[in-house]
Amino acid sequence: MSSADVDRRRWIALAIVMVASFMDLVDVTIVNIAIPSIQADTGASFSAVQWVTGGYSLAFAVGLITGGRLGDIHGRRRVFLVGIGGFTLASALCGFASGPEMLVAMRVLQGGTAALMVPQVLSIIHATFPAEERGKVFGMFGAVVGLGAVSGPMIGALLTEWDLFGLAWRPIFLINLPVGIAGLLLGRRFIDESKAEKALKLDLVGMVLASLGLLMLIYPLTHGREAGWPLWGYLSMGGSAVVFALFVAYEKAKTRRDGSPLVELSLFRVKSFAAGIAVQTAFGIGLGIFFLVWTLYMQIGLGWSPLKAGATGLPFSLAVSTAAGLSVQKLVPRFGRKVLQAGALVMVAGVLVYIAEANRYGADIAPWQMALPLVVMGLGMGLVVAPITDAVLAEVPREHAGSASGLINTVQQVGNALGLGLVSVAFFGQVDDVVAPEAVGAAFNGAFVHAMWWVAAVLAGVFLLMFALPRRKAVVAWEAETSVAEQRESALV
Template identity: 50%
Template sequence: MSEAGQAERPVQTGRPVSPDAPAPDPRRWLALTVLLVATFMDLLDVNIVTVAIPSIQQDLGASAVALQAMTAGYTLSFAVILITGGRLGDIFGRKRMFLTGVAGFIAASALCTVAQNSEMLVGSRILQGFAAAIMVPQVLAIIHVTFAPQEIGRVVSLYAGMIGLAIVAGPILGGVLVDWSPLGLGWRSIFVVNLPVGLAALAGAWAWMRESKSPHAMRLDPVGMVLAIIGLLLLMLPLMLGRELDWPVWSVVSLVAAVPVIVLFVCYERHKTRKDGSPLVVLSLFKVRAFGAGIGTQLLFSCVPAGFFLSWTLYLQGGLGWSALHTGLTAIPFSLGVPIVGTIAVRTLFPRYGRYCLMAGSLMMTAGVASYAWVAQHLGTGITSWHAAPSMLLLGSGMGLLMAPLTGLILREVKPQEAGAASGIINATGQLGAALGVAVIGGIFFSALAGNVGAQADRVVPTVQAVSVQQADGIRACATDSLGQDDLTAVPASCTALAATSDRGSQDAIGGALDEIRARTFVATYSEALYWAAGGLAVVTCLLFLLPHRPHRPAEA
């Protein structure tokens, strides 16, 4: 759900429409409908996938790495193309690039629908991220040049409302589609939804949207983009693949090699700035203390929700056996807390309390994560949605307090003419943080899963009645092999051998023991992952002290 951060993209309500903007378009409200539909489609796709992950794993036999890549691949590809996507709109036309992005998103969604294996699905998700990175930046750019300043407030309210609706609807709709499985499509139905919605957006944009370009657009920076992609891949691939492959030499070499590539990227961006003033990343922004601290905060903060929801879904569906719909309904307190409290924070709390509003949000999120870890650990398999509701509400409300005002606070010390570049960096950083969170917290979760199963088996097996010593040893071996392998849905040889030794009288006892070990292992693992997430939020709270206390704009010459 990390893309909820798109709600932060600022629109300067006090700034006039650029001089090159055309006269008010009589069809602008129809065009706005198209932009809102595209925004909803993008965010719905991100949030809807969360509850479908266990079903995808079961159907395609997806590995732990594939599950992480399904989420991280989308956000990573979105992040590395995001700034370039906005620049393409300035150069070649925002309507043209919006149409290109929507068409690409439809095509990628169709590929996801017909994916025959996890590799094809991961590749299609990456293509979705590329297409979204071309489509999404055009939305606020088109709004900015299409609507008069006195209309912007109303437009932004509608935009934020659509984002809130997507956050709320995503998990619920995903659960309904996966459980209902219309036409027998199962998890594929979550991608089929994009096809009619995308086609409607494509037709509406073609009919109602005006073309616009920037007369002072910056040039493309393909070399910088390639260096950024290489550096990020060198960093992310070992984090996702290293655990599964037992950290081979290449993974360590890759992590080390990421450093000089990133340094080379910085050097090239400085050269590009001197050469034509069109770097991919405007490095001078990092000289602003609040901006640098804010980017660090954004990066680390974005890790937590993305990693949380990946492990949360696996814990509820894979460990406790909850349905996709049950899981989606459990997310309602979170989904309501983010937009409602975020609106209150922006309008009332942040203007009055400044940085303390963000700190309160970080502390509230920490309390939500830590309390969920405690509840999960102490209630075990007896936990219900009602038990989780207070923690989910704390987590969502804290995210609203922190996320919604963060961009505005960071941008307060950035020069107005650099606000667009700064906003692009902030949003790209949020996406990178989400990809990093999936890789790191997901890696912690799967590593801990294999490490915890033995201890849980030792607790459960002695309590099992009506089994022989040989069968007790077989239960331990089956449980250990099942949760220690890469594909959690595969049946290892030890489980097949155990089934061969069990008679009708012991089958129920053995099956119950294996289910209990699995559930206990997921509970212990999830609690452990949450404590790591709470530690990350504690660091976020410390970083917030580097931001200015009160929102203010420096005097301009």
């Protein structure tokens, strides 16, 4: 094969994995804007609505580390193709779901298959391109991430608004079919196989314990309010602490036995990493609460169309993209940790402005009146999401960089799932089960303000936790993909 053919193959392979990442990212953001339409069409309860988004995040979080490990063992190309094939099938089943129960189950399947697909993307790029070209390649990847973050809500709004073939919200999932099938066929032809030289073994017991602990914690948070906060809910949440303790004990034993645990516990001896994990978890909780509540507030509480709600979010997305580029290129090299802390405080300021606007205008608030708090929040988020991975990894030993980066992405998704579960308390707990139509606006406005105080409190906690991060980025030779991977996960919301 000539050098020109090799060069063409690798760029086609890059396009395939980037499209797959774009599809996954858009599929997360696209769903938020369509949730009210899904609820109206299927009669889904509020807890089912939470699981439509939370189920995906939870399955994705639990499977990320295992998905990466499977690629190392069985081949990244092979696992990528299984992932994109499963993701496409799950998308079709979501689109044809007969009710909320099937939709939630298929969203969990989607999250699980995305956890097989997404970790292979950066590994395939790493194996396909030499070090001197990766900077340009990851720059292109970052642009795809930004495009997905901005376009997802608008694509979802347009597909829902157009009601193609009378299918209402279903095209937001069915749109993945031609893209996924093309990616599967082209991937088989153009992506070269690669494996880790010395692959670790799968930690199935660790994966089961982690999944069980998370489920025991998040399920009662999501369903507890509708069930009247029964005793089993408190027992389940308390029992999750026991399961997590067993998980830690098993991981220690697994490390001593064969050196292949699901989570490298020695990383937590690094103060900045342990603090960074707490930062990422808390940040995910805050964003998980905000984005679901924000969508319900605009479309159900204020009665806005999906297109109007999607367009209202554009200033936020553009502000995130602008501040993210500025923080990495100009601010962090000069000011270090202070940039991230400033971002958290700016986000708190934006939340407080939003609370003031919602209190002042009530159900009569207009999109242009939301623009200021959304831009402020977006600028703050941009200052945090782009540089946070490098800050957290700065003091981590180089040989553990891959494991640490995967864990960072995982805990943010876990935080997001926890935040979606807490919506029951922060938002739905303030809305009566039966609200007169004329009182919906006022009820949802009050619940939105209450939930935003929760978001402000979580972000204030993030600011305090950031004091444990390194003041300046250490001079270490991380590969560029660690930063890009975190930007991708942060943009999911």
